[in-house]
Amino acid sequence: MKLRATAWAHANIALVKYWGKRDLELNLPSAGSLSLTLDGLTTTTTVTFGGAASDTLVVDGSVATEPALGKALRVVAPVRDRAGIDSPVLIESENSFPTGAGLASSASGLAALAKAAIRAAGLDLTDAELSVLARLGSGSACRSIFGGFVQWQAGTAEDGRDSHAVMLFPPEHWDLRTLVTVVEDRPKEVGSTAGMIRSQETSPYHEAFVAHADQDLTAAREAIAARDLAALGRVAERSCLRMHAAMMAGDPPLIYLTSESWQVIEAMLRLRADGVPLFFTADAGPNVKIFCEPVAMTDVEGALRRVACVKQVIQARPGAGAQVVEP
Ligand code: DP6
8 A cells, every 4th residue: 555645845044054064973963053944945745655666855856866765765764664664765846946956955955855754644733843853864854843943953853853943933923034145056075964063063163153152143043133134234234154164174174155156245245235134144054144124125236137147046934844745
């Protein structure tokens, strides 16, 4: 008998970054992080137990190999154990945005997978348990289970049961807009997992980055509660740049930001100096994300489109948490 379900989840962009693990197997973070779930960037995933001759992951029509398959199976394994399923799994995943370009497709992908897998297996989990399950595949995926403004609590338990995300504020709390600028749509050479391990093992700045996380989380929560864009921007930009500083100080150094990324950042800093409130962030890839209020969207988008290297601008509003589509 085939057990099948489909779910979707949105990507999330970290405002206080996750970069460092205290447990590599369980994806337990060195510190908490905070993100915004984005409605425009979606992964839809169908899980079919008994749907293939061996465990198979298909992403945007192509069969995926390691490390993507291994991450997916880390989510599927506990579901199979709990439900007593031993048939191979077919996972079919479609992204509404370029995969592997620093746009957090692994977060939406593994969150959608966790949601679809438990439904297909007929299990009932709380959102916190679902977040723990998604985390096993990819740390940042635990945040995409929830909508709006989300915090991933680092937790202290050795088995990771208290290391999951919680929703701080629903999407309606603040209509903060995101513009994702695509300057490069090819997958990156060094993925986040390998990059994070390199930073924590070799970068003398890594500990300093981790040491400031709690302070950043408090400041970000207060800024979001007050819908204070300038205050949130100060925290988000320093968390982002300190993370990149830690990466760059690794051995060998890890440089994700390109000259194109800096062209975007500089254009945005000029626009801000001209009086348009906004802030930027960037993850393990060259594509910079801009945040602003709805009234500033036209100015920000116009300025981004004037930067010659920008290939595409994707707009997003705060989005909802992962949902089952069928059955
Ligand atoms: C830079 O969640 O992709 O986007 O847990 O190893 O799968 P793994 O890493 P991943 O790392 C995301 C890193 C980041 C910052 C963030 O999203 O907080």
